[in-house]
Amino acid sequence: MTQTAVALATDARSAIAEALNQSVAETAVATMLAQNFHWNVTGMAFGPLHDLFQKIYEDHFVAQDDLAERIKALDAHAEGTLAGMIKRSKIKEHDGKASDKEMIKVMQEAQETLAATLAGAGAIAAEHGDTLTEDLCIARGQEHEKFAWFLRSHLA
Template sequence: MKINIGLTKASTEKVVEILSHYLADSYYLYLKTHNFHWNVTGMHFQNLHKLFDEQYNALFASLDEIAERIRSLGEFVPGTYIQMKDLTCIKETKEIQKDKEMIKILLDDHESVVRNLRNWIEEANGAGDVGTGDFLTARIEEHEKIAWMLRSHLED
C-alpha cells in the first residue's frame, strides 16, 4: 500500500539510505561489543565484562528501533550480513585485543557514529523528515553517553 506521510519519494529514499547506514553501523558495533564482552581479560575483567554487557544489550535493542523506523517510512530493511557489511563504516577487529585496546576501539567507533549522526540529522531535517531527525537526535545522546563511559576508563 502506498504511504502518504508528506514526504516525497526522493526524500524517503534519502532518509532510508541514512537509516540503513546507521543500522549497519549499530549492528557492527553490537557484534564488536558482544565479542569484546566474551573475550575481555585482565585486571579490569569484571568491570569491563559488565560494561560491555550493558552496551551490547542497548545496541541490540536499538537495532529493532532503527529497523522499525525504516519500515514506518514504507521501505524494507537491509537484513543480511552482506548488506550490513556494504553499508557500515565500522571496521572489523580480527584479533583478540587487550582490554585497554578494546576500550579505545569501541570509543573510536562510537565517536565515528556520533560524527556521522550529526551529518545525518541535518540531512534528514533537510529532506523534511523531522521525525527521523528527532529519532537520530535521541540516538546520538546514547552514543555520546557510551563514548563518555568508555573514555572515562582511559583517563588516569
Template sequence: MQIDIGIADADRKEIAEGLSRLLADTFTLYLKTHNFHWNVTGPQFNTLHTMFMTQYTELWNALDVLAERIRALGHFAPGSYHQYGELSSIKEEPGVPNAQDMLRQLVEGHEAVARTARSVFPAAEKGNDESTIDVLTQRLQIHEKTAWMLRSMLA
C-alpha cells in the first residue's frame, strides 16, 4: 500500500538510510557496553558494573524506537550482525580491555553515535520529518550527556 504521510518517497528513503546507520551504531554500542558490564574488573567494579547496566538498558530500549521509525517510513530496519558491521562506524572490541580503556571506548562510542545522529538531521529537515527530528534530538541529548559522564570518570 502506498505511504502518504507528507514526506516524499526519496526523502523517506534517505532518512531511513541515515536511521539505519544510527541503529547499527546504537546496536554495536549496546553490545560493547553489555560486554564491558559483564567483564569489568578493578577497584571501580561495582560503580562501573551498575553504570554500564543502566547504559546498555537505555541503548537496548532505543533500538526499538529507531527500528520502528524506519518501519514507519516504509523501509525495512537492518537486523543482522552482517548489516550492522557494514553500517556501523563503531568498531567491536574483541578482547577485554582494562576499566579505563573501557571508559575511553564508550566515550568514543557515544560521541560516534552523536555524530551519526547529527548527520541525519539534514535529510530529516529537508523532508519536513518532525518525528525523526524529535527522535534524533532525544538521542543526541542522551549520547552527549552519557559521553560527558563517562569522560568525567577519566579525569
C-alpha cells in the first residue's frame, strides 16, 4: 500500500530519512570531488573530462537539494554541515593531485557507491510503502549508474 510522507509511521519516516541523509552526504562529497577534478584535470583528455566533471557536479548539486527536500517532507532533519557529511560518507575526499585516469577511477567508484546507497535507500522506502521516496532513489541511482558507465568508457 502506497503511503504519503505524513501517513508513514514515525519509525518508518526516521529510517527513510536516515537512508536519505546518507545519500545526501555521499552526494555532497561526490559533488566536491567532481568539482575538484574539474578544476585540476590535465592531459590529453582535458576537454572532455573537464566537461564531464562539470556535468557531474552540476547534476549532484541539484540532487542534494531534491534529496534534502524529501527528508524535510518526511518531517525529519536534513544534515547540513560539511563536517557531518564528510564523516558520514563512504565516499572520501581527494586532494585532486592525480592523473586523469586516477580521477576517472575515483569518480567512477564514487558513482557506483552512490548508486548502491540509493538502491538501499529505495529498498527501505519500498519496505515502508513510500513509493515517492523509492521513485526518487531509483531515478537518482540510474543517473549515478549512467555517470559510472561514462567514466568506465574513458578507461576502456
